[in-house]
Amino acid sequence: MTAPRGPGTRGRSSLADVVARHGIIVSAGSGGVGKTTVAATIGLWGALAGRRTVVLTIDPARRLATSLGLRALGNAPHEIPRSFFEAHGLRPKGTLAAMMLDQKGAWDALVERHAPAEARERILANPFYQHLSQTFAGSQEYMAIEQLCVLADSGAWDLIVVDTPPTRHALDFLDAPRRLDQFLDRKVVRWFVRPYFSAGWSALRAVNRTASFLLRRLEQATGVSALVNIADFFTSMSGLFESFHARVERAYEVLRGDRTAFVLVTGPEEQVLEDAEYLSAKMAELGMSLKGVVLNRVHKEWRPPVRGGRGAEVGPEDVAQVAEVVARALGKPGATATALAENFVDYQILARGEWLRLEQFRLGLRRGVPVVDVPNFARDVHDLESLAAMHPHLF
């Protein structure tokens, strides 16, 4: 009935194709744009369509559990019981599991897998290891990708949906394996850590006088004498890092692979769109393919239907006129008609700004990338039913 002139409908159905054709979907975008919800919605869609689906979230704020109506998510895939779907009137042909990255647990598991038994305790107690596993920037993101590879290589899943942390972190997400690889570069590690550990400064000085001098000044200046711990850690873990480069290569192979599609989720606000543009440029740079865009929480501007085109804008200057029309429909003029008209015009203003920004944003996208608009539902999307209600808009 209404004739909303929304941001266009180019490729409205093809996000479904993108999901159908890929085994790994990465949902990326800034914080608060509904990335987690979109990931969960895609996961649910896959499960309903008969795929064995798992949704992995690495967000420290643990939002996915709420989205799926689970109280907590574990570090292992947790399958949502059939009864839970049925309680919401859904009959999935496949299965849906959810898991949340437990960063510390994932690192510990890595140590368990790769470190010699006698070194494990020492590594787990090493302060540098504790920092690396808990707070090293990018360490969490690396672990998420490691986890993604484990899931991808297990062959147990038809569809893996990955939720990512907010943009500035999502960039870390893309960069993390490379950065960690550089950081743990065997050559560098050997170059100064081992001699330092085994024979102290004098040995290091023999290897590289400048490095030795600089490091000593840095240690003096900051009082960070963590290098002994680092050396100990690397020495104990050397087996792991021998294979690290190969693991990182594997991670990028998965992220760049044909099975993987990145879906960018964004809102219509200026700040959020800037982040989205930045992220999509970065993806292109890293050879990761942006296969779809979800414009979430979009308001539509109303234009009067006119034969063969769009009618004129209806804005704040038209409040009285709109109120008159509403009053006619209600059968009486008054405060209610005016309030309704004012509310309508407020949303027109909002929609107008969004439309102008979104049109610009679309111009910057690669041609053929499907873009879907999801309206700003007046409801909290946090259970299976409301996730399913988003399907007609996404697919």
Place this chain on the structure above:
Amino acid sequence: MPASLFERRLHFVVGKGGVGKTTVAASLALLLAARGRRTLAVELEGDGALARFLGAPGGPSYAPRRLAPNLSTLDVDGKAALEEYLGLVIPVKRLLATIFSSTVYQYFVAAAPGLKELMSVGKVWYEATRRTGEGPAWDAVVVDAPATGHSLQLLRMPEAARVSFGAGLVQREAAKIMELLRDARTTAVHLVTVGEDMPVTETLETRDELARLGLPLGALVVNRLHRRRFDPAVLDRALAGAAPADRALVACVVERAREESGWSEINAAHTMRLREAFAGTPSVELPFLFVEEFGHAEARALSEALGAGLGAGAAVRGGRRA
């Protein structure tokens, strides 16, 4: 804002991504400045968005920029802060240049976990405690922190560093920083949220985490509240009564009214949850603003609403004569 909150020197603004944290930080800075407090608005690890809301164009600036008699902005970035810090303790410029351009330095920074984060918080601490000949450099420092998870990581860092780094300069600094952060006379961590399920849940978790860290909670700000509600019976009547020529417009008017009512209900329900959970905590509810684009003018409007909501009309003491 209760006088005691107003008089604190260090304000952290924390919240989930997308709840309008930066705009609230900008509004708080404007409010404090308008009340005569010489205010520094700091954006942590950002891209200059806070300064833009305050009317300063361009990218980030790592030195304080004065925008108005009582208002300056500063961007803080861990890497830049670390370099500045090293500049203070290693006075030989030529040596510093060598250090910064060496791979060893890159490695050291990466290998000293949390050092950059610690330096960011350290820089804030430095500004908050800096004194000039006439007294404290600032009456108030408002920090726009990154999204919640990362913010908590930053705020945890001094304690982590104090415990883990070897005894030395950084450890001593970390202890001093922690002391200031935990002092309820000087510091307040304000929580920003919107009245929706997930952000509210996260806000409750953050509050508990702050308590665990021993960091003093400031005010709760519930942002972007929808408030109008329309009687469904009236909306049905309008739909039924619309003449054919008016039908498209009336249908859209009704749709928007339902949308607004829906959000108002959701916001009201979650605001109730917050009111119960935060009983006794100063809180303010800010309206959703219907504008084409949010900018400096809107930040000003919000700052007035923030002032009214927090009772900033109360006399503000403690600020020195400008």
